């Protein structure tokens with residue numbers, strides 16, 4: 526049987542569960558997921574190989590047309606530009622919610638001409654499952670989609686029907702990645718995402734958005750992998766929040782991340798974290814670029 530291979534973007538407004546779906550389909554954590562909107566800052570590719578077929582999923586930042594922030598606008602552009610480079614699109618919405626970002630995306634998708642699979646996520650949260658069918662009908666009216674798949678990314682519910690639908694949309698062609706590879710992102714990137722996820726989970730509303738994580742040392746001594754990472758903040762006041770009283774916050778972030786990293790790397794991990802200041806990095810394009818975030822022209 527000839528092989529099929531292609532790119533499918535996962536798009537949606539912030540917080541609908543795109544990174545959770547990517548991690549679930551790939552079977553490992555490759556993208557940070559959190560309750561905080563616009564967690565995702567990069568285009569992250571996840572690879573699913575099943576027999577002759579290879580699906581390359583592209584996670585994208587959440588689209589929020591109402592954002593006043595430069596970084597938010599940069600992230601919107603990244604999501605928009607991804608649509609030009611893929612064979613099909615998963616448009617993820619949240620069961621029972623339709624907001625400005627959904628409306629914006631529906632417009633972009635109609636203009637892109639790409640086949641769209643509409644995924645209705647978080648159906649586990651629906652108290653009344655009877656509203657699902659009318660909801661599907663209503664969404665079909667808003668969007669000319671190839672298929673509609675209700676699911677729960679968090680619980681891993683309905684993953685197989687989604688994969689089957691997506692694989693059928695792929696063009697014939699050779700595999701683009703080795704069959705045992707699950708992402709194009711380096712291990713260092715994945716480690717930074719685990720640390721960032723801890724920051725997002727543990728810090729209050731504003732501070733985590735001002736942070737960025739860089740893994741800058743990595744040494745495997747056999748007994749343990751020694752990892753050193755820098756947490757960048759924008760202002761001095763944020764530095765003390767990330768460190769916490771008596772260093773309690775940074776210690777909790779480090780311990781939480783270390784446990785997860787030991788699972789991920791299947792090895793003992795020694796993690797050292799530093800908090801450093803790079804003033805106002807989100808305020809200008811160069812600062813954003815220096816943090817390793819893609820900036821579309």
Ligand SMILES: Nc1nc2c(ncn2[C@@H]2O[C@H](COP(=O)(O)OP(=O)(O)OP(=O)(O)O)[C@@H](O)[C@H]2O)c(=O)[nH]1
Nearest residue numbers: 540541542543544545558559563564565587678679
């Ligand atoms: N109940 C429920 N929660 C979910 C489900 N999928 C994701 N979530 C939660 O929704 C929140 C957002 O998930 P993410 O995967 O970070 O969302 P995202 O769309 O990638 O977010 P952005 O990076 O902001 O674009 C997290 O707290 C997830 O645990 C689901 O199927 N059911």
